[in-house]
Amino acid sequence: MDDVMLLATMAGILLVLGAFAGVLAGLLGVGGGIILVPAFFYVFSALGYDSPQLMQICLGTSLATIIVTSLRSVLAHNKKGAVDWEILKTWVVGIAIGAALGVAVASTLRSDVLQAIFGGLAICVGLYMAFGSAEWRLGPQMPGGVLRAVLSPVLGFLSVLMGIGGGSFGVPTMTLFGMPIHRAVATAAGFGVIIAVPSVIGFLLVDIDVAPPFTVGAVNFLAFGLIVSMTMITAPWGAALAHRMNAGPLKRLFGVFLILVAVNMIRKALGW
Numbered sequence: 001m002d003d004v005m006l007l008a009t010m011a012g013i014l015l016v017l018g019a020f021a022g023v024l025a026g027l028l029g030v031g032g033g034i035i036l037v038p039a040f041f042y043v044f045s046a047l048g049y050d051s052p053q054l055m056q057i058c059l060g061t062s063l064a065t066i067i068v069t070s071l072r073s074v075l076a077h078n079k080k081g082a083v084d085w086e087i088l089k090t091w092v093v094g095i096a097i098g099a100a101l102g103v104a105v106a107s108t109l110r111s112d113v114l115q116a117i118f119g120g121l122a123i124c125v126g127l128y129m130a131f132g133s134a135e136w137r138l139g140p141q142m143p144g145g146v147l148r149a150v151l152s153p154v155l156g157f158l159s160v161l162m163g164i165g166g167g168s169f170g171v172p173t174m175t176l177f178g179m180p181i182h183r184a185v186a187t188a189a190g191f192g193v194i195i196a197v198p199s200v201i202g203f204l205l206v207d208i209d210v211a212p213p214f215t216v217g218a219v220n221f222l223a224f225g226l227i228v229s230m231t232m233i234t235a236p237w238g239a240a241l242a243h244r245m246n247a248g249p250l251k252r253l254f255g256v257f258l259i260l261v262a263v264n265m266i267r268k269a270l271g272w
Helices: 002-028 033-046 054-079 085-106 111-131 145-162 167-176 181-204 221-244 248-269
Strands: none
Touching (some): 002 033, 002 221, 033 145, 033 167, 033 248, 054 085, 054 111, 054 145, 054 181, 054 221, 085 181, 111 145, 111 167, 145 167, 145 181, 167 181
16 A cells, blocks of 8 residues: 555646646746656655665656657757758767767766766756856857867767767757757757767666666656656647747746755765
């Protein structure tokens, strides 16, 4: 009976979490992973599944949801002709290599180290969301050659260490190099698929000692199913809200909130 109650509690919390993540993703245009990873961490910890490998489960499960949500997003954007397939074709190899390296590194690190890495990178993302400007530029067009060969695997690598898709690093990278925001968002959904597919395959092969029910490798399929189901329902609600209001100030506020969450994860990682 206790196991049934625990499972029901876990399912209920995950349904609420999925609904919340979907609304925020639709409203603010942020990827679900940036919300889901810390949420998974706190939920699984509270339910008694804290372990030196907990963050691996959080990363792997978040990336599994990104396969579905990013694929759905890129197909929708492609119908409007917004996806830059040339960028995807020239960046795919580097991003996939970086993602594979990210899984290889993440699978060897303790949860507290991954918490600290997530926290540090999330602070950077939060600062950009809170204080960045759409007018900032590093160049007039997306880089090729050596710079692309460096940036593409770094983008894939860092995204896996945060359990996120292509939005948090991909969109700023593309807009900084002169790509219009709507095209950057559409193309970043393709980055998400490229990041998530090889990384989830890798995380499924990771050996985990302590895990919530319905976990294979480092991917919890109960969380995956519930989160994907709810985000598909609620993300359009968030998108509808975004068309009725100015989401800019909310996005900056969320950036500040993300910084606070990141600082707290670093605090916990350091044992303070």
